[in-house]
Amino acid sequence: MPQGIVVMGVSGAGKSSVSQALATQLGASFIDGDTLHPEANVRKMASGVPLTDDDRWPWLHLVGTKLSTSPHGGTIVACSALKRSYRDAIRTAAPDTTFILLQADRAALQDRLTQRPGHFMPASLLDSQLETLEELQNDESGLMIESAGGIDATVDRIRKLLELSAVH
Template sequence: MTRAIVVMGVSGAGKSTVGAALAARIGADFIDSDSLHPPANVKKMTAGTPLMDEDRWPWLQLVGAALAAESSNGTVVACSALKRVYRDAIRAMAPSTAFVLLNVATPVLRDRMTLRPGHFMPVSLLTSQLETLEPLEADEVGLVLNSDRGIEDAAERICGQLGSLHHKPAAKSA
């Protein structure tokens, strides 16, 4: 079974909630990569300024290090991982990482972000995230999942495909 999993997607896709539910189901450690952002990144996003690649590299190194750390339980990380190069940076440190891309309709994303109290990511940055998102490519280990049927359903469907995730490239799931 895959021991390092990134639940990825744009803000509001449900990365943290689905990732935590998945980790609980499989008995893995859970890390929300938002907690790994340097204060300067959080300050930029809070101000509505999109991060640049140079802002992301140190953060992605921390994400990769967290996934590469020895954990007998495995590790699930919620991380946007929007571009292929970001996922490559994570895989450079944790080569066996599998990615689960959560797809959600844009109006649902906007609603979720609006209803999310106290989060530093404003709705105004959603468009830039959607423009930046590069879907998983055929040679990347992972799956694409429509996560519009709820947290537990998404976690259950991911669990049902975990055994095969490590051995196949990205697959679409309904």
């Protein structure tokens, strides 16, 4: 299994829940990338204002740094990583990072966001995230998977795909 994994996608895709369950199963450490945002970013998102790239660069650098100093057993970070340039910024600090893009249709994402109380990311930012999302490219280490059927089913599919990719 990879030492550093970023479970990525738009808000509501299941990044935090899937990352935490995957880390538990693999004996890896888990970091919710949201906890690494500076307070100014959190306030901006909570008020419904999308972050700019300038807001994101220090945060992405910190995500990469956390992955590069991964303890034995690896680290799994839940992080949106919506653009290729964001993933490249993470890879600058942690070149061997594997990205797992969780996908879901807009209706499912909207439903999840409206049922998630107390999170600073409002459902109103979903459209801007979907517009920003750049899927993984063929030259990027990672996989894309539907986050459907619940957390356990999604984690099982991820583990199987990671095991298959390790064989090849």
